[in-house]
Structure formats: C-alpha cells, structure tokens
Amino acid sequence: MGRKILALLTVVLLAAVFVAGCGGSNTGGQSSGGQKFINIATGGTSGTYYPLGGALAEIWNKNIQGANATAQSTGASVANVNLLKDGKAEVIFVQNDIAYYTYNGTEMFKDNKYEDIRGLATLYPETIQIVTRADKGIKAIADLKGKKVAVGAAGSGTETNARQILEAAGITYNDIQVQYLSFSEAANNLKDGNIDAAFVTAGYPTAAIQDIAAQHKIVLIPLDDKTVETLISKYPFYTRTVIPANTYSGQTEDVVAVSVKAMLAVSAKYDEDMAYQMVKTMYENQERLKAAHKNGELITPDTGKEGMSIPLHPGAEKYFKEIGK
Structure with missing residues (x-):
C-alpha cells in the first residue's frame, strides 16, 4: 500500500512541476524547456506589419538566448490590443493613436481601458x-x-x-x-x-x-x-x-x-531584461528589417521615441537612456 501512495505522490509532484514550468504569457516567463515564447501580433499578410513581424521573430530567435518568437497574422491595431490585454500576445504592432486611446480609455476603448500597455519603440509613419x-x-x-x-x-x-x-x-x-x-x-x-x-x-x-x-x-x-x-x-x-x-x-x-506612427507595445508586466534585449537587437539588425520591407529603413533609434503616445516600458527606457536618447 505504501508503494502505491508513494507512486501517486510522485505523479502529483511531476504534474505540479510541469504546470509551473509552463508559466504565464505576457511576463516574458520561461517554458519548461527554458524557452521564452514571444507571440508577435502583426496585421494582414499583405500589409507592412506582417513581414516586419517575421523579421523581428528571426532577429530575436537568433540573438536572444532561449527566444522562441513567432509572427501571427491578425486584424492589426485594435485586435492586437485585445490580444495583449488577454495575454494571447507578448508583443504587438499598433498605431500610436490606438495605443493612446487604449491607455486613456477613449474612442473605441471608451469602455475597455487598458492602462498596462507600454511602449517599446515607435517605428515609421x-x-x-x-x-x-x-x-x-x-x-x-x-x-x-x-x-x-x-x-x-x-x-x-x-x-x-x-x-x-x-x-x-x-x-x-x-x-x-x-x-x-x-x-x-x-x-x-x-x-x-x-x-x-x-x-x-x-x-x-x-x-x-x-x-x-x-x-x-x-x-x-x-x-x-x-x-x-x-x-x-x-x-x-x-x-x-x-x-x-x-x-x-x-x-x-x-x-x-x-x-500617425506604427509602434511596438508590450504589457507593463513584461520582463524588463527581455524588453531591453528585444529593442537592442532590433536596432542592431536593421539590414534584416530593410530586407523585409522598405519601411524597415525608417526604424532607427534616433526616431524610436518620436510620437510615443504611452509610457515607455522600463526595458525600453533603459536602452534609450544607454544610447543617450
């Protein structure tokens, strides 16, 4: 009988370890394999967000240890905010005006305010x-x-x-x-x-x-x-x-x-070091962004805070302070 109880306890313990390892989205948490899942919410496949999102996924996977980033085709800005809010995306492409409405609870977000949205960088007009x-x-x-x-x-x-x-x-x-x-x-x-x-x-x-x-x-x-x-x-x-x-x-x-400006946003709860690394490696790999879309040449650290309509994430703030911007 003692062996059966021991075996049962072992199964329960292993299950608990597995569940803990599959930690929550939106925080930059690691999976059981030590990977950091990054779902990037973009836009339609024929637009600008999607190819740039694919380039970002490639950049982060190559340059951030343990990153497992993928670009998801979505209904763009408004849909992306809702994905971020629901914990179904870690990084979103969004217009800076939509981000402003989200943070302040105006326009289409009048009854759906989300104050935990934070900016990583503005990208291009x-x-x-x-x-x-x-x-x-x-x-x-x-x-x-x-x-x-x-x-x-x-x-x-x-x-x-x-x-x-x-x-x-x-x-x-x-x-x-x-x-x-x-x-x-x-x-x-x-x-x-x-x-x-x-x-x-x-x-x-x-x-x-x-x-x-x-x-x-x-x-x-x-x-x-x-x-x-x-x-x-x-x-x-x-x-x-x-x-x-x-x-x-x-x-x-x-x-x-x-x-208006296209921008990248994350949750206020997102891991600071991950956010810092994502912004840093994005700017260090501009050639890959340019190869993905003509607007990639406009994504530079010099303009990364222009038109920022919501508070910066601390990880992004750390990067811009580091380069004197």
Missing part, C-alpha cells in the same frame, strides 16, 4: 492618404461635402483618423455620404467609380493606391495648414507629413498630409 480619381473633380478637402467617402471599416483606426481630420476641417459625417468600407473594399469601389474618395492609413507608397493609379489618374487631396494645425493641437499624436511628388503615377506635386 503611417500616413493618412485621402485619394480620389481625377475625373471626380475633387481638389480640396472642402470639396468632399456631399460626396460618397469611404472612411474605413466601422470602429477601425482609419475611421477614427478620417473623422478627426474632417472635424479639423469643419466637416461632419452629416456633410458627406459616409461609406464604412475596409481598405480593400474602398480601393475596389474607387476603381469602379462607386465612391468619390477614400481615406487610407498606411505607409506610402501603398500598393492598393498604386493599383488604382495604374488604371485611373488619381489625386491625393492635400490638407491646408489651418486644418493640420487644428488637428495636431487637439490630437498631438499626429505629425505633419509631405508625400513627395511622383510617389504615385501621375502625382506631379508634393502633397501635405498627416501621419
């Missing part, structure tokens, strides 16, 4: 491009009144960008025919002439806009100085941006726009 076809006769943002305008999917980051920019220009949704369309739906409808203009939040040049420009002469609608100043004074996470001439076929002049 995501420009709000307002595109139309030349045959629509729209040359300024005021010309959008009465037009069918795609503002992004309902509740998306793009939709919030569109509403805030229109507000700064003195235009409400009552002044336009609002079309809640996703990125791809907006591009297809503009190509087919079913809508008059579309808001697109993405790094330029954007493949979908290039595709429209290959079939129709396009116009990027510029923002006037007053609209830009009004917008930035109310929403400081925006920055003034100039889209250079010839970014798209037929675009012969520079166009003034505004941008």
Whole structure:
C-alpha cells in the first residue's frame, strides 16, 4: 500500500512541476524547456506589419538566448490590443493613436481601458492618404461635402483618423455620404467609380493606391495648414507629413498630409531584461528589417521615441537612456 501512495505522490509532484514550468504569457516567463515564447501580433499578410513581424521573430530567435518568437497574422491595431490585454500576445504592432486611446480609455476603448500597455519603440509613419480619381473633380478637402467617402471599416483606426481630420476641417459625417468600407473594399469601389474618395492609413507608397493609379489618374487631396494645425493641437499624436511628388503615377506635386506612427507595445508586466534585449537587437539588425520591407529603413533609434503616445516600458527606457536618447 505504501508503494502505491508513494507512486501517486510522485505523479502529483511531476504534474505540479510541469504546470509551473509552463508559466504565464505576457511576463516574458520561461517554458519548461527554458524557452521564452514571444507571440508577435502583426496585421494582414499583405500589409507592412506582417513581414516586419517575421523579421523581428528571426532577429530575436537568433540573438536572444532561449527566444522562441513567432509572427501571427491578425486584424492589426485594435485586435492586437485585445490580444495583449488577454495575454494571447507578448508583443504587438499598433498605431500610436490606438495605443493612446487604449491607455486613456477613449474612442473605441471608451469602455475597455487598458492602462498596462507600454511602449517599446515607435517605428515609421503611417500616413493618412485621402485619394480620389481625377475625373471626380475633387481638389480640396472642402470639396468632399456631399460626396460618397469611404472612411474605413466601422470602429477601425482609419475611421477614427478620417473623422478627426474632417472635424479639423469643419466637416461632419452629416456633410458627406459616409461609406464604412475596409481598405480593400474602398480601393475596389474607387476603381469602379462607386465612391468619390477614400481615406487610407498606411505607409506610402501603398500598393492598393498604386493599383488604382495604374488604371485611373488619381489625386491625393492635400490638407491646408489651418486644418493640420487644428488637428495636431487637439490630437498631438499626429505629425505633419509631405508625400513627395511622383510617389504615385501621375502625382506631379508634393502633397501635405498627416501621419500617425506604427509602434511596438508590450504589457507593463513584461520582463524588463527581455524588453531591453528585444529593442537592442532590433536596432542592431536593421539590414534584416530593410530586407523585409522598405519601411524597415525608417526604424532607427534616433526616431524610436518620436510620437510615443504611452509610457515607455522600463526595458525600453533603459536602452534609450544607454544610447543617450
């Protein structure tokens, strides 16, 4: 009988050790094999976040002892915040405006505030491009009144960008025919002439806009100085941006726009040393980021805190202080 009890106790003890070894996500905890699992929440496979996330996974796996990082395709910023909050991702790609809403409990996070979100680094500008076809006769943002305008999917980051920019220009949704369309739906409808203009939040040049420009002469609608100043004074996470001439076929002049910033974020509970190593090795392997996507060349420590809209994680703060930034 004593042997049976001893055997049972041994099984229970081994099970307890196994469960303890599979420690929680979001803290940088190790698995039973000493590995540090890093699930990177990115975006759609055709976007910018996904290839950069894959490059980061490769960098961290090669340069951080025990790292086991993988990039996951997701619904991007808003979905990623929820994955982080639920402990289903360790690192997320997110727009700095969405991170701001998350931390402060505003906009789409009005009833879902998450104060434990922390920044690792800002990466590159995501420009709000307002595109139309030349045959629509729209040359300024005021010309959008009465037009069918795609503002992004309902509740998306793009939709919030569109509403805030229109507000700064003195235009409400009552002044336009609002079309809640996703990125791809907006591009297809503009190509087919079913809508008059579309808001697109993405790094330029954007493949979908290039595709429209290959079939129709396009116009990027510029923002006037007053609209830009009004917008930035109310929403400081925006920055003034100039889209250079010839970014798209037929675009012969520079166009003034505004941008938000793509950034990386983690939980406040995430391990400080791991966060430090992730930021450090990311910047030490910029060639791999550039190989993954053109915007990789914009990911530098000199701009890593520009537009940071939430508190920095202590691990990231340690890195930037170390390099004098």
